[in-house]
Amino acid sequence: MSLSQKEILEMIEGLDLPLSIKEALRSGLDGVEVTEEQFNEIIDNVLADYEHSRVEPCEAVGVVAAQSIGEPGTQMTMRTFHYAGVAEINVTLGLPRLIEIVDARKIPSTPTMTIRLMASDDPEKDYAHDRDKAREVAWAIESTSILHLGSIATDLAEMNVLIELNPGAMEQRKISAEEVAERLREETGLDVEQKENLLVMAPEEPSYRELLQLVETIKRISLKGVEGIKRVVIRKEGDEYVLYTEGSSLKKVMQFEGVDPTRIKTNNINEIGEVLGIEAARNAIINEATDTLREQGLSVDVRHIMLVADIMTVDGEVKQIGRHGVSGEKASVLARAAFEVTVNHILDAAIRGDVDDLKGVTENVIVGQPIQLGTGDVTLVANKR
Amino acid sequence: MTKFAVKDHEMVPEHVLLTPEEGAQVLKSFGIEAPHLPKIHVSDPAAKEIGAKVGDIIKIIRKSTTAKQSIFYRLVID
Numbered sequence: 465m466s467l468s469q470k471e472i473l474e475m476i477e478g479l480d481l482p483l484s485i486k487e488a489l490r491s492g493l494d495g496v497e498v499t500e501e502q503f504n505e506i507i508d509n510v511l512a513d514y515e516h517s518r519v520e521p522c523e524a525v526g527v528v529a530a531q532s533i534g535e536p537g538t539q540m541t542m543r544t545f546h547y548a549g550v551a552e553i554n555v556t557l558g559l560p561r562l563i564e565i566v567d568a569r570k571i572p573s574t575p576t577m578t579i580r581l582m583a584s585d586d587p588e589k590d591y592a593h594d595r596d597k598a599r600e601v602a603w604a605i606e607s608t609s610i611l612h613l614g615s616i617a618t619d620l621a622e623m624n625v626l627i628e629l630n631p632g633a634m635e636q637r638k639i640s641a642e643e644v645a646e647r648l649r650e651e652t653g654l655d656v657e658q659k660e661n662l663l664v665m666a667p668e669e670p671s672y673r674e675l676l677q678l679v680e681t682i683k684r685i686s687l688k689g690v691e692g693i694k695r696v697v698i699r700k701e702g703d704e705y706v707l708y709t710e711g712s713s714l715k716k717v718m719q720f721e722g723v724d725p726t727r728i729k730t731n732n733i734n735e736i737g738e739v740l741g742i743e744a745a746r747n748a749i750i751n752e753a754t755d756t757l758r759e760q761g762l763s764v765d766v767r768h769i770m771l772v773a774d775i776m777t778v779d780g781e782v783k784q785i786g787r788h789g790v791s792g793e794k795a796s797v798l799a800r801a802a803f804e805v806t807v808n809h810i811l812d813a814a815i816r817g818d819v820d821d822l823k824g825v826t827e828n829v830i831v832g833q834p835i836q837l838g839t840g841d842v843t844l845v846a847n848k849r
Numbered sequence: 850m851t852k853f854a855v856k857d858h859e860m861v862p863e864h865v866l867l868t869p870e871e872g873a874q875v876l877k878s879f880g881i882e883a884p885h886l887p888k889i890h891v892s893d894p895a896a897k898e899i900g901a902k903v904g905d906i907i908k909i910i911r912k913s914t915t916a917k918q919s920i921f922y923r924l925v926i927d
Contacts, residue, residue, distance in 0.1 A: 482916035718853060725853040729860075736860070741895030742923075743909055744860040751860075766914055780888035780926060 466497040479507065481514060522841040524825070526775075529768035536762040537562065553697050553708050555731070561756045565749060568776065568784035570734050575712035577693075579605070580727040581705060591705075591722035595698070598705035601722040602696040603637050605709070607689040610682055612637065613644065614661070618679060623670040625678055627663040634661075639688050651685045652678070690716045714739045737782045745782050749773040796820050798827035855894045865908040866899045867922075872906035875922055889923035901925045 467475075476489050489510065498506070519525055540559040556564065556574045564572055581591035581598055591597045610616055614629040629641050645656040645663055657664040665682070667674035695710040709717075712732045718725040718739075730736060731752060737745035753769045775790055776783050783789035791803045797813040797820045813820075822828055825835045834840040855861055867875065876883060883906070889896050891903050901907055902925065909921040 482913075482919070484913075484915070484917035487917065726857045727859055739894060740855055740858050740861050741893045742889055743862050743864070743895060743911070744855075744858065747860045747862070770915075774887075778887045780890040780893065780923070 466499050467503055469495075472498070472503065475503070475507070479511070481510070485510065485514060520838075522836075522838050524837050525771060527825075529771045532768045533757075533764055533772070536757065536760075536764055539762065540757075540760050553695065553710050557756060557759055562753065565733065565753050565756070566772065566776075566785045568733065568782045568789065572732055574710075575692075575730065575732050577707075577709040577712050577714065577717060577731075578729040579707040579709065579717060580724045581707070582722055582724045583704065592724075593704055595705060597722065598698050598707065600638075601720060602698055602707050603689075605690050605693055605707070605717055605720055605723075606696040607686045607691055607693050607711075608637050608639065609684070609686060610644070613639070613687070616679060616682060618675055620672075620675075622666075623675060624664050624666040625675065625682065627665070627682070629661040629663065631661060637688060644687055647687045648682065648685065652681060654678075693717070734782055737777075742777050742780055742782070746773045746777040749776060749782075794824070796822075796824050796827045798822075798830050799824050802826045802830060855898050861895055862912060863910040864895050864899050865910065866901055867906045867908050871908075875906060875908075883924050886922050886924040888926045891925050891927055896925055903927050 472493050473490065476486055476493070479486065479489075481489075489506075493503075493506075537559065540562065542559055553576060554574060555561075555576055556572065560573070579601075581601060582589065583592035584590045587594070591601060610627060613633045614627060617626045617628070618624075619626055627644075629644060634640060634644075641658060641661050641663070645658045648654075648656050648663065648665065652665070654665055654668065665678065667678045690713045692711040692713050693709050697708045698705055699708060700706075712730040712735060714728065714730050714732070714735050715738075717723060718728055733745055733748045733752065736748045750766065750769050750773045753772070754764075754766060757764050757769075772785065776785065783793075785791065787804045792800060794800050794803075797809060797818050801809040801813075812818075820827055822831060822833065823836065825837060828835045856864065872883075876886075879885075883904075886906065889901075889907055891897075891901060896907060899907070905925045907923050907925060909923060911919045911921055913919040
């Protein structure tokens with residue numbers, strides 16, 4: 465007698481298997497007539513296969529992961545800058561990027577954000593599919609300096625700085641001449657004379673040097689937008705417009721009208737850790753590392769990268785793989801000494817009178833003992849009877 | 850300004866705060882003590898949002914590319 469569909473589903477549900485295998489079983493057995501005997505045979509085979517695919521106890525997964533990422537890493541280009549598909553925005557890729565990720569650098573060398581916009585059925589609020597609305601958001605986010613709005617000149621005879629504002633540019637970026645003057649007053653603490661679209665400023669001391677310095681200061685002032693977002697580029701992806709930025713400021717950009725805060729991304733992993741938490745940082749490490757490897761045409765099993773990400777985030781904060789992180793926090797003196805700065809570690813340990821229990825791999829290799837891995841981890845005790 | 854909760858972000862997996870009894874059950878099933886678990890800071894945005902306190906255990910339901918779903922536990926620390 466064949467089993468009913470309901471019985472099959474119930475039996476699958478009760479199995480100790482990952483969800484993906486259960487789903488495969490369910491779809492594979494959908495509408496198939498099987499007897500209990502056949503079903504049990506299927507399940508036994510699946511369980512045996514699953515058991516076979518699992519990591520053996522005492523297997524050195526870390527070493528396997530290191531080799532599996534390291535070997536393809538040798539084929540990566542040493543120095544690549546790539547224009548991530550978007551004109552002008554340049555992103556570090558290849559080996560330098562991979563090193564940056566595992567080193568958990570506080571700020572990546574080329575911070576960038578991918579900003580997705582709110583989609584809605586209401587055309588008034590549909591930022592994702594309307595180019596003009598997307599452009600509005602981009603201008604609101606982009607840090608605006610005086611050079612975006614007009615030109616700046618010095619009048620040596622009068623010893624003052626002339627700023628000529630372009631009404632069109634101001635209109636686009638939604639800022640008025642009064643607001644510009646106000647911002648300049650705030651930032652420089654100097655008086656700003658405003659005649660329509662012409663702003664006149666004079667340095668405190670009427671000296672040549674002061675005058676030129678004032679020009680430099682004014683150029684650096686962020687009048688509007690998010691500080692650190694140097695450029696925003698719009699690109700159409702599928703049917704929606706996506707913004708790419710040079711510079712990253714997750715927390716601030718998330719709050720802008722029209723930005724979809726649930727899909728915003730940055731390549732600054734530490735920033736993700738601070739704003740979204742450690743689990744999001746772990747996901748970011750996995751995504752960034754896989755993307756970097758894939759972009760170079762290399763395929764590394766995601767499980768190895770997951771192991772690295774897990775180790776980096778195990779203490780609740782993003783730790784680097786290296787002297788100041790994972791390797792530097794090993795309990796064993798000899799294991800730490802074997803990695804980097806050997807003398808310092810041994811000297812410090814000698815001063816403190818540290819004891820090495822010789823439980824790890826490295827320290828046992830150093831002293832010439834069997835390592836406690838695989839068969840080396842099993843000891844037999846004879847039962848005298 | 851749009852209202853935003855950390856848990857809504859696509860990169861943040863579901864965090865579930867366990868009761869002390871559930872926590873003890875988890876530790877027993879693994880045969881370990883609480884300090885052996887991976888950690889999460891009490892100031893972590895995702896932990897804050899579910900109101901976790903130091904010493905609690907958080908169950909994290911991760912979306913996995915290999916197993917579809919995987920369960921992870923973290924101990925809340927200072």
